[in-house]
Amino acid sequence: MGIVVVEICDSNFLLSLNIEEIIESKYPEVAVLFNDCLGFCGLCRLKPYAMVNGKRIHGKTPEECLEKIKEAIEAELAFYA
Incomplete structure (x- = not known):
């Protein structure tokens, strides 16, 4: 398990993207x-969202949400650097 956890609901619009492969790669x-x-x-x-280390991240589109998730991941990883 990683030091950053991204949680996604099974009914979420983010599933239109291969989010697991995109993020974990x-x-x-x-x-x-x-x-x-x-x-x-x-x-x-209603809208794509995920939890990044317990913080809710959302966007208007799956692509926008993915970019915001990446930003949140970068901020979390900076804490451990």
């Missing part, structure tokens, strides 16, 4: 986990 210290539900009822159907 670029950031080997990151673990991408998929959950049935992250407890933000209905949010996964």
Whole structure:
């Protein structure tokens, strides 16, 4: 498991991207986990979002959300550098 954890709901719009491969290939210290539900009822159907080390990250499109996730990962990794 990585030092940064990205959690994604199984019903999320982010699943239109191969997010696990994209993130874990670029950031080997990151673990991408998929959950049935992250407890933000209905949010996964409204807009793409993920939890990065417990912080909610969202965007208007899956691509925008992915970029914001990468920024959050970079900020988390900077803490450990």
